[in-house]
Amino acid sequence: MTAMTDADFRRAIRARTLRRNLWLAFLLLPPMAVMFIFIFLPMGSAVLYSVYEWDGLVRGDFVGLENFREVLFEPQKSKFLFNAFKNNVIVFVSVMVVQNGLALVLAMLLAREPKGxxxxxxxxxxxxxxxxxIIGFQWKLFLNPVFGLVNNLLRAAGLDSWALPWLGLPETALPSMILVNAWHWVGFPxxxxxxxxxxxxxDYIEAARLDGASEWRIARDIIWPLMAPAVTIIVVLTFIGAFNWFEIPYVMNGLEGAPGYSTDMLGLLFYRTAFGSISATDSDFGAGSALAVLIFLFIFTVSLIFTRLLTAREIELA
Amino acid sequence: MQTAKQKNSSLDRVLIQIFLIGNAIIMLYPILMMALSGFKTNAEIFTRPFGMPSSFNLDNFKVIWTQTDVPRYLINSAIVTGFSVLFLLVMGTMAAYALSRYRWRGSIMVSLFFLSGLMLPLRLAIIPLFIQLKAMGLTDNPLGLIAIYTAMSLPATVFILTGFLRSLPAELEDSARIDGASELRIMVQIMTPLISPALVIAGIYNAVPIWNDFFFPLIFIQSPEWKTLAQGLTQFFGEYSINYGVLYAGLTLAALPIVVIFIAQSRRFIAGMTAGAIK
Amino acid sequence: MAHIVMRDVQKRFGNVEVIPGASLEIKDNEFVVFVGPSGCGKSTLLRLLAGLEDLTAGAIEIDGERVDHLSPSRRGLAMVFQSYALYPHMTVRENMSYALRVARTPKAEVEAKVREAAEILQLTEYLDRKPKALSGGQRQRVAIGRAIVRDPKVFLFDEPLSNLDAKLRVQMRIEITKLHRRLKATMIYVTHDQIEAMTMADKIVVLNEGRIEQMGAPLDLYNDPDNKFVAGFIGSPAMNFFDGTVTARDDAALTVELSDKTKVVYPCANPGQAGVGDAVTLGVRPENFHFDGGDEPAIKGEVYAVERLGGETYLYLQSTAGHETVVHAVGDHEVAVGDQVAVNFNPARNHLFDPQGRTIR
Structure with a gap:
């Protein structure tokens, strides 16, 4: 027997536990610190900033909900907000129908593992x-009214009257961009x-086939209900993507949502408000932060509702 | 009956192929045209828009390589993407390892800390982030971008890696412990090599959006010295706005690296990029 | 080469008491098997000894030295896991040498030890393969090789054969026993399979719900179980149990009436352990039945299944009192399903358990 007492052994075991905790801290603290400094801190500050007046980079007085009132209810500003919001809604709905609809058809066909x-x-x-x-610029070139690939093809097909300045007309600019977006992303869903x-x-599909179900019935009655979780994820991701839409309109028609704000988006409006733009206003961090908070709350709430509704549907179907 | 059904299904097969081929053409043709136009002169683009270039001369590409900043943008993007992926994989593995391989009080809270990052759209916090990075001297600095990308990618990375690490048997760890390996050694030598497929998936999942990102460089990088590819292209498009051959060549060149890697590793890319959406 | 003492070892996970308190001693060079149903705490006990779990209370000594505060690698033991836990990305050689390399053993020595272990286990030609390219039996041998290389004082085996098919299991059982004789090391072996326990052990420790039910040599446990649990657990097919009531008691025997009214006089040294009117259980091993008739008590019933194995026959009876009864007969026995039979047994060679399940001796 050694001279160590029972307490010594307990202490030795405790030291082992302590060493393990230090090891865990070593593993966790760096990533948590990075997340805190570059995500949680700015997200929190965004809320804080929205209730202050700003002069450039300098924070001014506390103004309560004044910034929110300004962007929501001052007609000069709110008309932009509602116009952009409307456009985002159009983008979401169109992308759901065009891009995800096509994706669903393609997936169903590919699932039958055809040749190639x-x-x-x-x-x-x-x-x-x-x-x-790259995609935005590429299609901007293709959609060029005079020498772009699209109009060239249309003229070659004898459809001269269809050769429109696609990005220049308020009626066709946004649909064109939505199609470009669909072309870009359809592979993902x-x-x-x-x-x-x-x-x-x-087994399920084979059982249905033995029951004499047609391919269409199998797709509708077996595959569609059982792929519900994927549908949930795509709907939510599409929604978040649509309301964060920025790059395509920015690259193709600029920060002002040309022509005539027909392609203006919440993302562009937020950027203009926060950092200013050539034509419109000066940089306003207060109003920008208020916009950011509103957009975030909207996206968060609706995503949550979508998730809830669609998960309920998943359970029902499962 | 049987033959009628068979005919029907072979007709089905033809229709499916037509539909898929049509789609494939729509996907490929624009990319092909972009690349071909890169070899054309301005005149050719106007006169023979659909035809092959008269010769595959590299003049347009030479202009880009020697007279523009595109090569520098490429290097910058490679630096920013490379370091971001390195940091996010290292830190992601550390956090995921602590969360998946040990039982401890508070691990659920810490998991939630990371998971909640999945729901925070950092773009909307761009104003405070801008002020904060300016104060830290990280604007106009690739480190700023690297830090943001690392932080943004951590939630999904931790999420993906935790799943894989959890699936490794505890007996491996125990065995290594009995073999005398320290916890660090077990993590680095035994467990991490076993999740290398997951590291590839997480790496691609994050690398592609980082490589392609336009928004954060647009706000945080002003000097041409540190502009990244996606952002630099806008600059380049302004400068060469009427030299279409050069523009197409620039786009082709910008797309080339990732397309080449994608074609070589398409399965991993597809698995990686859809990793967040498939449970 | 080690003498192990576990003194009132306790383990709690949160509020769950896995080991309420176990004490045991393992002698140098002994082959000890921990056996019990799943969840009985046998693996936990092994992991406590290995240092993979910390004790809640108690003490563990190896060769007179307290080790319960030491990390696993400093206790001088090696372990073979149920899933073998071979490192999938390392070759057989790397797997076997890993512990030595961690300990910065000189290269030549590592090489020599790996060679030696590989030879013992006939793995020499597989040294450069990855575990994936090996069969189940070979993986098992690598896992053992990994343990041998370290020259441990104690070998721990955690259900090492449960992933092998029946034939390989028998073969590995013999190989491990041979290895024990050759290495002269203390070995502790955990299994839920009582046949493994019976065939391999010098000493069996039967565990149930975290408690040690009985320790002893295999045949002692078989012939003289301390309680109903051990009696039922050791032996295959399992012992038959019949409910009964004590109807009379004298100095050297208890008279028990079984539920089918059969009267059994059970000779014992301590009849005082049960009183008249107590509900007791009679245990009869399948091979203790015979068909000789005579005046020995009998169990009557209808045969509902017969298994003829040539050298032996198993009869399955539904007794008149409703007990399913297994009877073992030597040779081929002329009996058919549906037959009414009576099988006799000698009360003195059987076991009686008191209401608490303790053996009445």
């Missing part, structure tokens, strides 16, 4: 990996849907 389906997956996904800036379909046990 690996090739199709790669091709459909190719634009997804490219920078929005396609492959997410496809992965979800692949996770459905083959």
């Amino acid at each position: 389906y690996r090739f199709y997956q790669v091709v459909f996904f190719l634009p997804v990996i490219l920078s929005t800036v 396609t492959l997410v849907f496809l992965a979800a379909i692949h996770r459905i046990p083959k």
Whole structure:
């Protein structure tokens, strides 16, 4: 027997626990610090900043909800807000129908593993990996009214009257951008849907086929309900993406949502308000922060509602 | 009956192929045209918009390589993306390891701390972030971008890696402990190599958006010295606004690195980029 | 080479008492098997000894030295895991040498030890393979090799054979026993399979709900179990139990009436352990039945299944009192499903358990 007492042994075990806790702290503190400094601190400050007056980079007096009143109720400003909001809603709905609808069809077809389906997956996904800036510029060139690829093709097909200045007309500018966005992103929901379909046990589909169900019935009655979780995720991601839409309109038609604010978005408006723009106003951090808080609250609330509703549907269908 | 059904399904097959091929053309044709136009002179672009370039001469690319800042933008993007991915993988692994391999009080709270980052759109905090980075001397500085990208990517990275780390058997750890390995050694030598596929997935998941990002450099980088590719392209488009061949060549060049990697590693890319959306 | 003492070892996870208190001693060079149903705490006990879990209270000594504060690697023991826990990204050689490399053993020595262990286990030609490229039995041997290389004082085995198929299991059982003779090390082996325990152990420790039910040599446990749990757990097929009531008691015997009214006189040294009217349980091993008739008590019932194995036959009876009863007979026994049979047993060779499940001796 050694001379150590029972208490000594307890202490030795406690020292081991302490060493383990230090090790955990070593693992956790750096990432937590980075997250705190560069995410939580600025997010918190955004709320704080929205209730102050700002003069450039200098914080002024506490003004309560004045900034919010200004952006929401002063007609000079609120008309921009509501116009942009309307455009974001249009973007969301159109993207849901055009892009995600097409993605669903493509995924259902690819799930049957037709010849060359690996090739199709790669091709459909190719634009997804490219920078929005590249895509935006590329299509800006293609949509050029005089020499752009699109109008050239239309003229070559004898549809001269269709060769419009697509990005220059208020009626066609936003739809054009939405189509460009669909072209850019369609591969993403396609492959997410496809992965979800692949996770459905083959037995279900085979059982339905033995029951004599047509491919259409199988798609509608078996595959669609069982891929519900993927649908939830895509709807929420599309919503968040649509209300953060910035790069495509910025690159293709500039910060002012030309022509005539027909492609103005909340993201552009926020940027203009916060950092100023050539034509409009000076930089206003107060109003900008108020806008940011409003946009965040809106996106957060609606995402939560979507998630709730769609998860309830998942459970019902499962 | 049987034959009728078979005919029907072979007709189905043809229709499906037509639809898919049509889509593939729509996806590929613009990219192909972009690349081909990069070899054309301005005159050719106007006169023979659909045709092949008269020769595959590299004049336009030479202009970009020698007379513009695009090569520098490429290097800057590579630096920013490379370091961000390095830091976010290292820190993400550290946090995920602590959360997945040990039982301790408060681990749920810390998990929530990281997860809540998934829901915070940092773009909307751009004003305070701008003021904060300016005060820290991190504007016009690639470190600022690296820090932001690392922080933004951590929640998803921790989320992805935690899932993979959890699936590793505890007996491996115990075995290494009995073999005398320290906790650090177990993490670095035993456990982390086993999640290397997950590290690739998390790396791609984050690297692509970082490489392509336009928004944060737009706000935090002003001097051409540190502009990144996506942001630098806007500058370049302003300068060469009428030399279309050069513009197309610039776009092609900017797209080239990631397209090449994607084609070589398409499966990993697809798995990586959809990792956040597939449970 | 180690003498192990566990003194009133306790382990709690939160509010759950996994080991309420266990004391045991393991002699040098002994092959000890911890056996018990899943969740009985046998693995926890092993992990406490290994240092993979910290004690809540109590003490562990190896060769007279307290070790319960030491990290696993400093206790001088090696462990073979159920899943083998081979490092998948390392070759067999790297797996076996890992502990030595961590301990910065000179290269030549590492190489020599790996060679030696590989030879013992016939792994020499697989040294440069990854675990993925090995069969289950080979992986198992690598796991053992990894332990041997370290020259431990104590080998710990945590259900090492449960992932192997039946044939390999028998083979590995013999190999491990051989290895024990060859290495002359203390080995502690955890299993839920009582056949492994019976065939391998010098000493069996039967655990149930965190408590040690009985310790002893395999045949002692088989022939003289301390309680109903051990009696039922050791032996395959399991001991048959019949409910009964004590109807009379004298100095050297208890008279028990079984639920089918059969009267059994059970000779014992301490009849005082049960009183008249107590509900007791009679235990009869399948091989203790015979068909000789005579005046020995009998269990009557209908045969509902027969298993003929050639050298032996198992009869499954539904007794008149409703007990499912297994009977073992040597040779081929002429009996058919549906037959009414009576099987006799000698009360003196069987076991009686008091209302608390303790053996009445």
